Amino acid sequence: MVWLTWRQHRGQVLATVAALALLGVLLLVHGLGNASAAAGVARDRLADVLGERFQSVYVYLSWLPIVPLLIGVFWGAPVLAREFERGTHRLAWTQSVSRRRWLVAKLGWLGLAVTLAGLGLGLMVSGWLSTFDGTPFVDKFGDSAMFGSTGVVVGAWWLFAFMLGTAAGGWLKKLLPALAVTIAVFVLAMVASFQVRESYAEPLRHVVDSPLPGIGTYITASASLSPAGVEVPGDETVPECANEGRETYLGCVADAGYQSVVYYQPADRYWRFQWTETGILLLATVLLAGPVVYRVARRPV
Amino acid sequence: MVWLTWRQHRMQVLIAAAFLVVLGGLLLAHGLRTAGLVDALAPGSAGRRELLGQQFIQVSKLLIWSVLLPALVGLFWGTPLVAREYERGTQRLAWTQSVSRRGWLGVKLVGLGAAVTVAGLVFGAIMSVWAGGFAELRESVGLTNLDLFVVTGVVPAAWWLFAFALGAAAGAVTRKMLPAIAVTLGVFLLVYMGTFVTDVRAHYATPVRVAEAAPVVRGEPWWSINTPPGAAAQLPAGSLMVASGWVDERGAVLPSGQTWACGSTPDYLTCMRDKGYSWFAEYQPADRYWRFQWTEAGLLLVAALALGGVAWHRVTRD
Numbered sequence: 001m002v003w004l005t006w007r008q009h010r011g012q013v014l015a016t017v018a019a020l021a022l023l024g025v026l027l028l029v030h031g032l033g034n035a036s037a038a039a040g041v042a043r044d045r046l047a048d049v050l051g052e053r054f055q056s057v058y059v060y061l062s063w064l065p066i067v068p069l070l071i072g073v074f075w076g077a078p079v080l081a082r083e084f085e086r087g088t089h090r091l092a093w094t095q096s097v098s099r100r101r102w103l104v105a106k107l108g109w110l111g112l113a114v115t116l117a118g119l120g121l122g123l124m125v126s127g128w129l130s131t132f133d134g135t136p137f138v139d140k141f142g143d144s145a146m147f148g149s150t151g152v153v154v155g156a157w158w159l160f161a162f163m164l165g166t167a168a169g170g171w172l173k174k175l176l177p178a179l180a181v182t183i184a185v186f187v188l189a190m191v192a193s194f195q196v197r198e199s200y201a202e203p204l205r206h207v208v209d210s211p212l213p214g215i216g217t218y219i220t221a222s223a224s225l226s227p228a229g230v231e232v233p234g235d236e237t238v239p240e241c242a243n244e245g246r247e248t249y250l251g252c253v254a255d256a257g258y259q260s261v262v263y264y265q266p267a268d269r270y271w272r273f274q275w276t277e278t279g280i281l282l283l284a285t286v287l288l289a290g291p292v293v294y295r296v297a298r299r300p301v
Numbered sequence: 302m303v304w305l306t307w308r309q310h311r312m313q314v315l316i317a318a319a320f321l322v323v324l325g326g327l328l329l330a331h332g333l334r335t336a337g338l339v340d341a342l343a344p345g346s347a348g349r350r351e352l353l354g355q356q357f358i359q360v361s362k363l364l365i366w367s368v369l370l371p372a373l374v375g376l377f378w379g380t381p382l383v384a385r386e387y388e389r390g391t392q393r394l395a396w397t398q399s400v401s402r403r404g405w406l407g408v409k410l411v412g413l414g415a416a417v418t419v420a421g422l423v424f425g426a427i428m429s430v431w432a433g434g435f436a437e438l439r440e441s442v443g444l445t446n447l448d449l450f451v452v453t454g455v456v457p458a459a460w461w462l463f464a465f466a467l468g469a470a471a472g473a474v475t476r477k478m479l480p481a482i483a484v485t486l487g488v489f490l491l492v493y494m495g496t497f498v499t500d501v502r503a504h505y506a507t508p509v510r511v512a513e514a515a516p517v518v519r520g521e522p523w524w525s526i527n528t529p530p531g532a533a534a535q536l537p538a539g540s541l542m543v544a545s546g547w548v549d550e551r552g553a554v555l556p557s558g559q560t561w562a563c564g565s566t567p568d569y570l571t572c573m574r575d576k577g578y579s580w581f582a583e584y585q586p587a588d589r590y591w592r593f594q595w596t597e598a599g600l601l602l603v604a605a606l607a608l609g610g611v612a613w614h615r616v617t618r619d
Contacts, residue, residue: 078479175478176381
C-alpha cells in the first residue's frame with residue numbers, strides 16, 4: 001500500500017517537495033542577507049535597515065494561508081473522486097487488500113506527508129522571521145498570515161484541507177463538484193478562523209498611561225475611557241465629539257479627558273492559541289474523516 | 302449545439318447566476334443599511350465619515366478574496382471544456398457527429414465566453430453600484446483603491462474571460478484535468494498578482510507631474526487624522542500616486558539616503574528648501590478611471606483571444 005500510494009500520488013508529492021525546497025532556499029538566502037545587513041547595527045536602527053527587506057518578502061508570504069486550499073484541491077479531492085470518476089474503484093477495492101485498509105493506508109500516509117510538509121513550511125517561515133528579531137514588524141501572534149503559517153497550526157491547516165478535499169471527493173464522487181465544495185468550505189473556514197482567533201481566551205485590559213507590555217502582543221480591540229469611567233468602543237465616535245471634523249477629532253477627545261484603552265492578548269499566549277486552533281482543526285479533520293471512511297467502506301462497489 | 306453547450310455546462314451557469322443573485326442581494330442590503338445609518342448624521346462630520354468608513358471596511362476587507370473569482374471561473378468553466386472530453390474519451394463521440402470539430406469548439410468557446418463576459422459585467426455593475434454609495438470617502442473614489450478598481454466596471458468581465466480562455470487553452474494542451482487545473486491556477490495567479498506587484502496600472506498613461514515646495518500628500522484614508530507637518534496641499538481626491546520624492550535644482554531625483562540630510566531638525570521643510578530641494582509627485586487623476594478600465598479590458602481581451610486561438614489550434618489540428 002505504501003508503494004501504491006506513492007505511485008498514484010508521486011506527482012503531488014514531488015511538486016510539493018519542489019515548491020517547499022524552492023521556498024526554503026529563497027527564505028534561507030534572504031534570511032542570511034538579513035543577518036549580514038543587521039550585523040553591528042544598533043537596536044533602534046534595526047527597523048530602518050530591515051524594514052524594506054521585510055516588506056519585499058512579506059507581500060508574498062501573506063498569501064501563505066491560502067496554500068492549504070491547493071492541498072485540498074490537488075492532494076485531497078483526487079484521492080477518492082478520481083477513483084470513482086474513472087471507475088477504477090472497482091479494481092482497487094476487489095483486491096486482497098480490504099477496502100478499509102486501502103482507505104486508512106492512503107489517508108494515513110498522505111495525511112502524514114501533508115502534515116509534515118506543513119510543519120516544515122512553518123519551521124521555514126519561523127526561521128526566516130527570527131532573523132528580524134528585535135524589530136516591531138514581526139508579529140507572529142497578531143498577524144493572521146504569520147500566525148497561520150508558523151508553529152503547529154500550519155500543519156493542522158494542511159491536514160484539515162487535505163481531509164476536506166478527500167471527504168468532498170468521497171461524498172460527491174465527481175472531481176469538479178468536489179473541488180467546488182472544497183474551495184467553498186475552505187474559504188469559509190479561513191474567514192471564520194480570522195474572526196474567531198482573537199477570542200480563544202479572554203483578552204487583558206490595559207489603560208494606556210504606561211507603555212504596553214512587550215513586543216509580540218496581539219491587540220484585539222481598543223476603546224476610549226471617559227473620565228466618568230464609561231467606555232466607548234473604538235469603532236464608535238465619542239458622544240461629545242460626534243460632529244467634529246476629521247482634523248479636530250483627536251484634540252476634542254483628549255480635551256474631554258478621555259484615555260485610551262486597549263484589549264490585548266499577551267505574547268506568552270502564542271502557543272496556547274496555536275494549540276487551541278490546532279485542536280479545533282484536528283477535531284474538524286476527524287469529523288470529516290470518520291463519515292468518509294464509514295461511507296466508502298460500506299458502499300457497494 | 303447551443304442546447305448541447307447549455308446541457309453540458311448548466312451547473313456552472315446556474316451556480317454563477319445564483320452567486321450573482323446572492324451577492325447582489327447582500328450588497329443591496331448592506332448599501333441600504335449604510336444609507337439608513339448615515340442619514341441622521343451631518344455631511345462632513347467625523348461621525349458620518351467614521352460610520353461610512355466602518356461600513357466600507359466590512360466589505361472591502363473581503364476584497365482580497367476577489368482574486369478567487371476569476372481563478373474559479375478559469376477552473377470550472379475553462380478547464381473542463383476540452384480536458385474533460387479528452388480524459389473521459391468522449392471526444393471520440395463528440396467529434397464524430399455531423400457538427401464539425403470547428404463548429405463544436407467555436408460554439409462552445411463563443412457561447413461560454415459570452416456567458417462569462419455577461420456574468421462578469423453583472424458582477425462589475427453590482428460592485429460599482431455598491432461602491433457608488435461610498436463616494437464621500439476618498440479611498441472608494443476614482444483610482445485610489447486598486448483592489449476596488451479590479452472588481453468594478455468592465456475590468457472583472459475581462460479578467461473572467463481571460464481566465465476562461467486560459468483554462469480552455471490549458472485543457473486543450475495538457476488534455477488531463479489535474480494538470481490543466483494546475484497550469485490554469487498557476488499562470489492566472491502569476492499574471493494577476495504580477496499586475497499588482499509591478500504596479501502596472503500606474504503606467505497605463507503618462508502620469509501628471511506636480512512640483513511643489515513642500516510635500517504634497519495623497520488624500521489620507523478616513524481613519525488617519527495625522528497629516529504630515531507642513532503638508533502644503535493634497536492630491537485631487539481619488540487619484541493614484543505613482544511616484545513622489547525630492548528633486549534638486551537640476552531636476553535629479555534624490556536617492557532615499559540623502560533625503561534624511563535634514564532628518565532631525567525641527568524645521569525640516571525650511572532646511573530642505575534652503576538646500577534647493579523641491580518636492581515632486583506623479584499621479585494619475587481620478588477622471589482617467591474609465592480610460593484605464595478600457596485599457597486593461599482591452600489588454601485582457603487580446604490575451605483571451607490569443608489563448609482561445611491556442612485552444613482552437615490544438616483541438617482542430619489533429
